[in-house]
Amino acid sequence: LPPCACRVFCLCVHVRIVWICWQGLTPLLRAGLKVDLQSHSSASSFPHLEAKIRQTHSLARLLTSYAEQLLQEYVQHQGDPFGLPSFSPPGLPVPGLNSPAPTRSGLPTLERLQLDAAALNSLSPLLDTICHLQADLNPFACRLLRRLEDASHQSRALGSAVEVVLGVLGAAPGPPGPHPILPESPGVFLVKLLGYRVCGLYHEWVCCTEGDLDQLMQEGLG
Structure with missing residues (x-):
């Protein structure tokens, strides 16, 4: 082909690739997600983004x-009254970490994920502390101690994975929450109750x- 014809052909191919990428990203944009278009300039990047979100969801x-x-x-190793059907534990506040607020349902998906990541990162050291406390109370509860240790690592891993998804979508992770504070020298029942709460x-x-x-998958990948 003449040089001029080659340039026209390459331009058409480039326009086609950009169009394919735009078609893939349109649902995300409609959902109001701040996607960095520059980082999605190739036809293969959107499937990678989709795979990352699905992997994190799994x-x-x-x-x-x-x-x-x-x-x-945890309940199995705390004895009564924790194992009783009628047991209704009193609400125990954990300064710096609360249950998900009912009002969060009205927030955009990415803002909710920012809250999720911050909470998961705060939970990791809390679970470590509960593991140490339970090691004193139940030193032979090997499976419980292993589950608590694993949960600490898994909480941190999930929080980091959510932050990666947020970063790919152009949303910076939210500010870290205050480090949760546990009571000093709690009694045995309070230790058990605190672990139950965490x-x-x-x-x-x-x-x-x-x-x-x-x-997020329904909004952006459906």
Whole structure:
């Protein structure tokens, strides 16, 4: 082909590639997600983004199941009244970390994911502390101690994975929350109650993260 014809052909191919990328990103833009278009200038980048979101969602779904098992295992080793059907634990505040607020449902998906990542990162050291406290109370509860240790690592891993997704979509991770503060020299019952509360918070936030990632896929990848 003459040089002029080659330039026209290359230009047409380039326009076609850009059009394919734009078609793939349009649902994300309609959802109001701040996608960095410059980072998606090739036809292969959108499938990579989709795969990353789905991978993180699969991790959250797996950890939801693990968090349920952790809570059940924890209760089994605390004795009465924790194992009684009528047991209704008093609300124990953990300064610096709360349950997911009901009002969060009105926030954009990315803002909810920012809250998820911050909570998961805060939970990791809390779970470490509960593991150490339980090692004193239940030194032979090897499976419980292993689950608590794993949960600490998994919480940090999921929080980091969510932050990566946020970064790819052009949304900076939210500011880190205050470091949770635990009471000094708590009694035995308070130690047990505190662990129950932290395990419950872990389950709540992992469930929220799974739901928010599912919503992200429906909005941006449907």
